[in-house]
Amino acid sequence: MEYRKIFNNYLQERGLRLTKVRDLILEAVFATHTHFDAEELYDSLKGQAVSRATVYRTMPLLVDSGLVKKSMFGLDKEKYEHIYGHPNHFHIICIKCGRVIEQIDKKLETAIIEITERNGFEYEDYHLKISGICSLCKE
Amino acid sequence: MEYRKIFNNYLQERGLRLTKVRDLILEAVFATHTHFDAEELYDSLKGQAVSRATVYRTMPLLVDSGLVKKSMFGLDKEKYEHIYGHPNHFHIICIKCGRVIEQIDKKLETAIIEITERNGFEYEDYHLKISGICSLCKE
DNA sequence: CTGCAAATTGTCAACCATTATCATCCACAC
DNA sequence: GTGTGGATGATAATGGTTGACAATTTGCAG
Numbered sequence: 001m002e003y004r005k006i007f008n009n010y011l012q013e014r015g016l017r018l019t020k021v022r023d024l025i026l027e028a029v030f031a032t033h034t035h036f037d038a039e040e041l042y043d044s045l046k047g048q049a050v051s052r053a054t055v056y057r058t059m060p061l062l063v064d065s066g067l068v069k070k071s072m073f074g075l076d077k078e079k080y081e082h083i084y085g086h087p088n089h090f091h092i093i094c095i096k097c098g099r100v101i102e103q104i105d106k107k108l109e110t111a112i113i114e115i116t117e118r119n120g121f122e123y124e125d126y127h128l129k130i131s132g133i134c135s136l137c138k139e
Numbered sequence: 140m141e142y143r144k145i146f147n148n149y150l151q152e153r154g155l156r157l158t159k160v161r162d163l164i165l166e167a168v169f170a171t172h173t174h175f176d177a178e179e180l181y182d183s184l185k186g187q188a189v190s191r192a193t194v195y196r197t198m199p200l201l202v203d204s205g206l207v208k209k210s211m212f213g214l215d216k217e218k219y220e221h222i223y224g225h226p227n228h229f230h231i232i233c234i235k236c237g238r239v240i241e242q243i244d245k246k247l248e249t250a251i252i253e254i255t256e257r258n259g260f261e262y263e264d265y266h267l268k269i270s271g272i273c274s275l276c277k278e
Numbered sequence: 279c280t281g282c283a284a285a286t287t288g289t290c291a292a293c294c295a296t297t298a299t300c301a302t303c304c305a306c307a308c
Numbered sequence: 309g310t311g312t313g314g315a316t317g318a319t320a321a322t323g324g325t326t327g328a329c330a331a332t333t334t335g336c337a338g
Contacts, residue, residue: 017305017314039295051317056296078295092260101258108254111247112269119240121231121271128267130251132260156285156334178324190288195325216324 003030003067003084010065024048025058035071035079035100071127090128096137142169142206142223149204163187164197168207168221174239176216229267235276
């Protein structure tokens, strides 16, 4: 798995250790194909000796390594999603039922990068969340 | 002040009461021209008998009334900004120094609305946060 | 203007996600 | 295999936010 190589490289580059527990967490993250929070990840690791604290401690590493992204839903908890192998995308959320649609739009992304550079920034990443009412809830 | 009228209408429409305290909070919100959190708002009301709990209780009303928006920085606390009289805008944030730039881009907004409708959603709002490295930090 | 019911507020305790602490454990270099 | 410093687990602590409830105030009817 490519993502393992990436994470291991990331760890080694900064003198962090490749541990069994970090591996378990990594696998759990990539076995999850939805948006999840730390607690849900912890639950999915029940039975495999991993403590809650370590899950919380590992998430920033995964984010920093570029494998995982915080996906901002403006809710209470931190939500994450793995992004390795997923092109940059954004979300459209129904404010009635909470349904989330993922979208990719190259043109929009290009426009965003242009705007960033026009302001003298070196582009790094973007988060876009659109709120609306989905077709099912419109009636 | 127009925003007072809007808030009062909002309250009356749902049988909520216009109270002195809500008025004080409203004024404090519109006296603040930056992004703020509940605690900062509470501080700015020191001396005017308003309790912390009421500040927290009132924020959702202000958001729901459309006068205030949660501005998502993916940080620890809920951040807000008042939006009455401000065109819809987004933020570019420097990941090194934390500087925040506000931008308006009509074309981008149009594109976002189009994408939303193409997906069968009725457009409501969007949140865009761009991360990058600002000109000062690039060196 | 007065009285009343219901909404609102303040105080303070409770909640809950996240973080710090610290003793124990383990990865990794030698 | 050993030593050492990073990593982990258990648990307490933290801090933003919310709940409970008695006291207070608003909006309205009379």
